[in-house]
Amino acid sequence: SYELTQPLSVSVALGQTARITCGGNNIGSKNVHWYQQKPGQAPVLVIYRDSNRPSGIPERFSGSNSGNTATLTISRAQAGDEADYYCQVWDSSTAVFGGGTKLTVL
């Protein structure tokens, strides 16, 4: 079965840039989506199809995908960006989520 690998945690200083990676075999050939989840809340889509932002998501959120790694980039990180982030793809009619990354804004 297909697996997605994310770092358990990423820390970023307030106002700096955070990068969260999502590794998978030839993930660059798949559409990668990213979700943000805050404690006690349902996930919210922040990036779809590698690099597209849904309406209402700040331009500070961006994404890329190539080779074996997809990356979610959060520029000018704010305290409100502190959350768990999950990447997701579809593989053989199965949705696959990465293990999740806890973003801490220092």
Next chain:
Amino acid sequence: EVQLVESGGGLVQPGGSLRLSCAASGFTFSSYEMNWVRQAPGKGLEWVSYISSSGSTIYYADSVKGRFTISRDNAKNSLYLQMNSLRAEDTAVYYCARRAVVNDFFDIWGQGTMVTVSS
């Protein structure tokens, strides 16, 4: 307002059964593919099951295959998950999630319903 509202969670003994429901509103439910996604306490997201807009195509995660059954009633704007032979490892918050038309991301999520399997 586009909304999904889950219900039916609760405490059940190992080996027991539970039926979850997801009520959709604010959109044409019959046009959308739907999914169940769960999250064990303190853990990550795990996809559980998919059903096409007509209900004719269904997929399950290996962890629930043969025990869970997804279904929908488009006339009632409702999605269901029948869970049998429940195990402790099925303890989780269960979310229903809408799959976007054309693209394959989950664009709308419910607030979740908690299922606890324990004696």
